[in-house]
Amino acid sequence: MINLPLIPLLIPMLFAVILLFFPKRIILQRAVATGALALTVLASFWLIYEVYTGGILAVTLGSWPAPFGITLVSDLFSALLVSTSSIITLFVVLYSFESIRKEREKFYYYPGVLFLLTGVNGAFTTGDIFNLFVFVEVLLMASYLLIVLGGEKAQLRESIKYILVNVISSALFVSAVAYLYSVTGTLSMADLAVKIPQIEAVGILTVIAVLFLVVFGFKGAIFPLYFWLPGSYHAPPMPVLALFGALLTKVGVYAIIRTYTLFFTMNTGYTHELLSIVALLTIAAGCIGALAYFDVKKIIVYNIIIAVGVILFGAAQLTEAGIDGAIFYLIHDMMIKAALFFLVGIVAILFGTSDLRKMGGLMKTRPALGWFYLIAAFGLAGIPPLSGFPGKLLIVQGGFEDLKLWGSLFVLASSLLVLMSVIRIFLYAFWGDPVETVKIKEPVFRRMFYPAAGMVILTIVLGAGAEWFMPLISGAGEVLLNPSFYIDAVLKE
Amino acid sequence: MEIFMSVLIGFLFMAAVYLMLSKSLLRIIIGTAVLSHGAHLLILTMGGLGGRKPPVVAEGVTVADYADPLPQALILTAIVISFAVTSFFLVLAYRAYQELGTDNVNLMRGTEDYD
Numbered sequence: 001m002i003n004l005p006l007i008p009l010l011i012p013m014l015f016a017v018i019l020l021f022f023p024k025r026i027i028l029q030r031a032v033a034t035g036a037l038a039l040t041v042l043a044s045f046w047l048i049y050e051v052y053t054g055g056i057l058a059v060t061l062g063s064w065p066a067p068f069g070i071t072l073v074s075d076l077f078s079a080l081l082v083s084t085s086s087i088i089t090l091f092v093v094l095y096s097f098e099s100i101r102k103e104r105e106k107f108y109y110y111p112g113v114l115f116l117l118t119g120v121n122g123a124f125t126t127g128d129i130f131n132l133f134v135f136v137e138v139l140l141m142a143s144y145l146l147i148v149l150g151g152e153k154a155q156l157r158e159s160i161k162y163i164l165v166n167v168i169s170s171a172l173f174v175s176a177v178a179y180l181y182s183v184t185g186t187l188s189m190a191d192l193a194v195k196i197p198q199i200e201a202v203g204i205l206t207v208i209a210v211l212f213l214v215v216f217g218f219k220g221a222i223f224p225l226y227f228w229l230p231g232s233y234h235a236p237p238m239p240v241l242a243l244f245g246a247l248l249t250k251v252g253v254y255a256i257i258r259t260y261t262l263f264f265t266m267n268t269g270y271t272h273e274l275l276s277i278v279a280l281l282t283i284a285a286g287c288i289g290a291l292a293y294f295d296v297k298k299i300i301v302y303n304i305i306i307a308v309g310v311i312l313f314g315a316a317q318l319t320e321a322g323i324d325g326a327i328f329y330l331i332h333d334m335m336i337k338a339a340l341f342f343l344v345g346i347v348a349i350l351f352g353t354s355d356l357r358k359m360g361g362l363m364k365t366r367p368a369l370g371w372f373y374l375i376a377a378f379g380l381a382g383i384p385p386l387s388g389f390p391g392k393l394l395i396v397q398g399g400f401e402d403l404k405l406w407g408s409l410f411v412l413a414s415s416l417l418v419l420m421s422v423i424r425i426f427l428y429a430f431w432g433d434p435v436e437t438v439k440i441k442e443p444v445f446r447r448m449f450y451p452a453a454g455m456v457i458l459t460i461v462l463g464a465g466a467e468w469f470m471p472l473i474s475g476a477g478e479v480l481l482n483p484s485f486y487i488d489a490v491l492k493e
Numbered sequence: 494m495e496i497f498m499s500v501l502i503g504f505l506f507m508a509a510v511y512l513m514l515s516k517s518l519l520r521i522i523i524g525t526a527v528l529s530h531g532a533h534l535l536i537l538t539m540g541g542l543g544g545r546k547p548p549v550v551a552e553g554v555t556v557a558d559y560a561d562p563l564p565q566a567l568i569l570t571a572i573v574i575s576f577a578v579t580s581f582f583l584v585l586a587y588r589a590y591q592e593l594g595t596d597n598v599n600l601m602r603g604t605e606d607y608d
Binding site: 130133134137140141144148151153156157159160161163164167168170171172174175177178179181182187 | 513518521525528529531532533535536538539540541563564567570571574575577578581582585586588589592593598601
């Protein structure tokens with residue numbers, strides 16, 4: 001099956017087009033979207049199996065030989081991320097049934113979600129830097145639709161800023177690609193990895209590497225380019241927020257990790273040092289935000305920024321422990337963020353507000369929700385044996401090996417602040433005097449709660465069964481640390 | 494020729510930044526369009542402006558005569574994308590103007606449901 005890397009892209013795209021034909025038939029929309037995503041998940045598991053047993057898969061579109069045509073490459077890193085994002089999208093759709101409202105479902109909500117997944121999976125799979133830009137635009141177009149869908153005042157206001165920031169970063173992306181092309185004469189990532197070490201003008205390549213860091217930093221919300229994120233992510237409804245929080249920033253993070261391990265390795269003393277400093281500043285900025293607000297959405301949104309910093313600190317080390325930790329933490333963070341947004345969304349619906357000070361006493365009426373939230377909060381902070389622990393352990397260990405003692409201590413200290421920020425939600429919303437909650441029907445509650453609980457259980461499996469997943473993670477890390485594997489797989493002919 | 498193009502691209506970027514820093518939403522959108530034009534011209538220029546023959550193998554044409562086809566393909570893709578984004582942005586701006594009653598971004602600084 002030589003075209004296997006294409007299948008997790010094609011299934012959501014095909015079904016999204018089909019869904020466009022009957023927007024008003026909600027039951028059918030739900031069924032087709034769920035079926036399409038289940039198929040995507042199965043295809044992505046198959047992809048992992050094939051890549052794990054048979055090595056990196058590369059498809060050259062139109063059979064143009066590798067450095068000239070566009071290549072799609074599935075190594076373990078990209079296959080793992082494709083699977084994780086497909087699973088999360090499936091759960092988001094299940095969670096949406098009761099929480100997105102019928103008006104949105106009638107106006108192309110499900111096609112939007114599927115097109116977003118097409119863009120995300122494409123960005124994770126592509127082996128061509130300009131094609132990466134195209135897939136990022138695909139997912140951004142879908143995200144523009146999802147962020148404004150519903151047309152509430154706050155949504156319109158915030159989506160203007162969101163689109164403006166992304167248009168500017170896209171223009172910078174095109175400019176950065178132009179500079180890279182003029183210096184190297186190629187855009188295929190594998191070919192770049194061959195050509196860049198041969199170029200003597202390290203200075204100009206360093207400038208281009210930093211320009212790419214700025215571009216991907218806009219998407220990935222690193223310090224100081226995260227300013228747009230808290231406002232924009234506050235506006236859309238909770239399922240969309242869960243989708244954005246889990247997937248969109250991670251595309252930027254993926255692109256930084258891919259480019260900074262595969263070909264921008266000519267001046268690591270400057271670029272990777274810069275990356276680790278920026279990562280630590282990102283953690284600091286996120287911690288301040290996470291502790292400053294009384295709004296449950298804002299607290300979790302700032303936790304996205306903290307996690308981006310932690311992942312990039314691991315990736316900046318270029319040691320085995322650091323890279324493996326970054327990959328594990330990336331997958332963990334995508335899942336735990338989705339789970340937390342689901343749970344917090346239910347809490348916000350129950351109280352009719354997202355302000356913590358107007359909440360209280362939910363533990364007495366909804367104990368299961370409380371316990372699952374507590375598990376997810378501990379998982380986010382990295383308490384063993386939950387899923388945040390192995391990744392953070394490896395990242396901190398990598399920092400010690402790479403003589404970044406203070407950085408590692410800083411990451412450890414930030415874990416305490418992360419724990420404090422999410423436990424505050426627990427203290428306010430679940431403990432204290434009971435506050436009157438909005439009456440929602442029991443089946444409706446269950447249909448929102450089961451996907452959320454399922455997501456939490458998946459993170460528990462990821463954490464407790466870390467030993468089973470480690471071969472996959474270290475296989476992914478091995479390719480990142482040895483670009484020659486990637487180059488040989490793409491340029492084999 | 495490359496120098497002239499660089500100056501032109503710089504001028505387009507400057508005009509775009511000026512427009513995007515203004516308060517009217519329409520000017521901002523025109524600014525994003527100008528910015529993407531600058532980026533597209535940048536690709537064309539960075540690919541090298543030499544080459545007068547189409548990139549097709551033919552009698553008596555050497556590699557030095559070819560125009561580089563790749564930047565043109567990239568520009569075409571980028572133009573289509575920025576065209577779509579700009580039209581979406583214009584529709585969104587009109588809808589926001591109807592809903593919010595203003596096109597002044599200074600007045601869109603609301604954070605009403607949290608402190």
